[in-house]
Structures are given as structure tokens and as C-alpha cells.
Amino acid sequence: MIPDVQDEQLKARVHDYWNADPCGTQFTHVERGSKEFYDEVERFRYTIQPFMEKLCKFKEFRGKKLLEVGCGLGTDTLQFARNGALTTGVDLTENSVAFAEKRFALYGVPGEFRTADAENLPFPDDTFDVVYSFGVLHHTPRTQTAINEVHRVVKSGGGQIVIMLYHKQSLHVWLGTLLFFLTGLLKGKWRTYDDWVRVYDGSENPLGKAYSRSELREMFAQFRNVRFAVCDPLRRHYPRFLNIINQKFFASWSGFWVMIYAEK
Numbered sequence: 001m002i003p004d005v006q007d008e009q010l011k012a013r014v015h016d017y018w019n020a021d022p023c024g025t026q027f028t029h030v031e032r033g034s035k036e037f038y039d040e041v042e043r044f045r046y047t048i049q050p051f052m053e054k055l056c057k058f059k060e061f062r063g064k065k066l067l068e069v070g071c072g073l074g075t076d077t078l079q080f081a082r083n084g085a086l087t088t089g090v091d092l093t094e095n096s097v098a099f100a101e102k103r104f105a106l107y108g109v110p111g112e113f114r115t116a117d118a119e120n121l122p123f124p125d126d127t128f129d130v131v132y133s134f135g136v137l138h139h140t141p142r143t144q145t146a147i148n149e150v151h152r153v154v155k156s157g158g159g160q161i162v163i164m165l166y167h168k169q170s171l172h173v174w175l176g177t178l179l180f181f182l183t184g185l186l187k188g189k190w191r192t193y194d195d196w197v198r199v200y201d202g203s204e205n206p207l208g209k210a211y212s213r214s215e216l217r218e219m220f221a222q223f224r225n226v227r228f229a230v231c232d233p234l235r236r237h238y239p240r241f242l243n244i245i246n247q248k249f250f251a252s253w254s255g256f257w258v259m260i261y262a263e264k
């Protein structure tokens, strides 16, 4: 397990990376910030991953105060808000927050956004009924500190978390690491498992980590009733039949995403 490191330079690089190209913008060439752009980002995300509605519980938090940590363009935030949750989104990057704010304004959906660091959330203890975070906390240098912050701001006595992190025992990681290692050798580079996980989000991505379920049990030990669901994102660049085989036979036990559900 990669330990927490207080590394402000690394954090600044994480910020700069995601600020330059907020997550999701890469899936469309439509003019950024237009309604067509947001529609296209949304259509792409949920067409290729139709299982997200159930996995992320978009429809289960009507009337609840929900915080999304690392909201990116606010694509998932919007699903919760449309289904009646009272949403607040935070992201490390100003650009993501600006995109998300604009999106909610364009659609006339209420919701608050602010720039904030998951490792130091600007909210009092016990504020939210639900804290949601999808593919975020493995990109911050101090993942455990961020989990502690999630625990702090979610309400005692039943507040819920829905979190996705990268899963270590994944076919993609194993096969990807092997290929990456071998192609690296051809180029005279020693490329490891940690390198593969990092470049999964782009060759310039400064930080990415993956965890086993036993590591996650320790990291989320302060929560009650911790459950996991493993699944896999579809790969645009894989032949369709490979995606179908993967979803049918492997994704539920060796997928690259692990959802963590728990209560405080």
C-alpha cells in the first residue's frame, strides 16, 4: 500500500494536471462549456457504463444533503441533484468547479460548488447525510487523510458513503502491467505496476494508486458495515467482444473499480 505523504509539490502537480484538462473533457470534441458538450459528456459516460446508476445509487438520496468530493465536471453530481438530493460538489481544481457550476446553471438545477482539497474539507463535522466520491481519493497524496475527512464530515448515526477507488486485484492491472513492463523493456525503461496504475489516467498523470480489499478494510475501519462491489469500466479502445466477455465473466471479481459502501 502506498503510504500517505505530505507532499505539496506533488499535490500542486495533481492540481495542474486535472485543472488543465478537467476529467471527462477528453470524451468529446464539441466546444467545451456548451450545452451540447455537457450532453455529450453525459451521454458517453452512461451509455458505455449503464450500470453506474445502480452502482452509484443516483436515485437513493432524495432530500438528503450530499457532498461529492472531486466532482470534476459535475456529471454524477447532476444525476443526484436531478433525483432530488441537495448537492454540494468540491474539487481541487478551479476549472472543474467552473465547468460544474456552469452546467448546473445551464440546466437550471440547484447545487453548490467550491474549490476545496479532499484532505482538508471546509465543512464542520457531521454535515452531510451522504458523501460520494468517484475515482478521486487515489489521486491525492494523502488518501487516508482524505478518508478521515470524509468520515469527519458525514453525519454520525447513519450517514452514508459511496466511494470508488481503483482495485488492485484486477485483470486489467495484471495484464496491463505485464504488457507495460514488456514494452518498457523494449524501450529500455523499467516500468512497474505502480507506473501502470498512474498512466491509466494519462501518461502525464502524476499520481494514481490501487488498493486491495483487505487494505481498504483497514483504511475504512472507522466506518460501520463496510461492503464492496467490484466492477469494470468499459474500454472504448477494446474490441466489443472483449468488453462483453470481460463484463460477463471477470468484471464482478477482478474489475478495476471497487465501490465502497459504508455508514458512520
Ligand SMILES: C[S@@+](CC[C@H](N)C(=O)[O-])C[C@H]1O[C@@H](n2cnc3c(N)ncnc32)[C@H](O)[C@@H]1O
Pocket: 014, 015, 018, 019, 022, 023, 024, 069, 070, 071, 072, 073, 075, 076, 090, 091, 092, 093, 096, 116, 117, 118, 119, 133, 134, 135, 136, 139, 140, 201
Ligand atoms: C478522475 S477525475 C474524476 C472526476 C469525477 N469524479 C468523475 O468521475 O468524472 C479525478 C478528480 O479528482 C480531483 N482531485 C484530485 N485530488 C483531489 C483533492 N485532493 N481534492 C479534491 N479533488 C481532487 C481532480 O481535480 C479531478 O477532478
